[in-house]
Amino acid sequence: MNGSHFSRFLGIGPGLLAVLELVTAFAAKPESVTVPVSEDNVQRLEIIVDSYSFTPNRFLVKQNIPVELVFKSTSWMVPHNFVVKSPEAGITIEKDIGPGETTRVRFTPTRIGEFKFSCTKKLLFFPSHEDLGMVGTLVVGQ
Ligand SMILES: [Cu+2]
Numbered sequence: 424m425n426g427s428h429f430s431r432f433l434g435i436g437p438g439l440l441a442v443l444e445l446v447t448a449f450a451a452k453p454e455s456v457t458v459p460v461s462e463d464n465v466q467r468l469e470i471i472v473d474s475y476s477f478t479p480n481r482f483l484v485k486q487n488i489p490v491e492l493v494f495k496s497t498s499w500m501v502p503h504n505f506v507v508k509s510p511e512a513g514i515t516i517e518k519d520i521g522p523g524e525t526t527r528v529r530f531t532p533t534r535i536g537e538f539k540f541s542c543t544k545k546l547l548f549f550p551s552h553e554d555l556g557m558v559g560t561l562v563v564g565q
Contacts, residue, residue, distance in 0.1 A: 455481040458490070465489050472496045472503050472520050475552050477540070480559030489531045498522045502544065503552060507561065509538040514561070516540075532563040 456479040458466040466485065471478040472494050484490050494505060500522050507516045512534035520526055532538075542557035 455479060455483070457483045460485065460488060465491050467491045467493065469493045469495060470505075472498065472505075472542075474498045474501045474503070475542070475555035475557045477505075477542075477557060477559050481562065482559075483562040483564055484532060486532055486535055486563050486565055489529060491527055491529050493525065493527045494518070494520045496520050496522055496524050496526075503542045503557065504544060505540060506543045507538055507540045509534075512536060512538060512563065514538060532561075535563050535565060537562050 456468065458468045460466050466488055468479075468482055468484075468490070470492055473496075492505070496503065502522060503520045505516060505518045505520060505528065507514045509515070512532055514530050514532055516528050516530060518526060518528050538561045540559050540561055542552040544557075545551040
């Protein structure tokens with residue numbers, strides 16, 4: 424009697440893992456965008472923030488021209504953020520993005536290269552948002 428209770432309890436584990444893997448598979452859809460320079464000399468890009476993705480998750484900007492990222496959250500409940508820690512390239516960002524919120528950041532990349540961005544949110548015992556697909560690449564060129 425105790426044994427069957429125990430195995431029923433164990434049965435929950437693999438099922439939950441399968442659901443999480445499914446979420447990860449759907450989130451992994453790379454999309455690359457070249458950001459145009461506007462008339463006011465700003466490279467402006469809108470990024471859709473959802474649970475658990477950034478769209479686009481790879482974008483190209485030019486060095487030494489200001490970049491403005493406009494984040495539009497389509498998440499209903501889950502708070503996210505946008506984090507880049509590349510001070511050597513003039514890019515240090517840690518911006519919270521609340522559910523349903525539109526928020527923006529500005530920076531000017533000073534070095535050519537590829538820089539990682541991600542959402543660093545994580546709930547105890549759950550995979551991090553980055554592991555669920557909230558990760559991407561900022562490409563700085565000439
Ligand atoms: Cu997140």
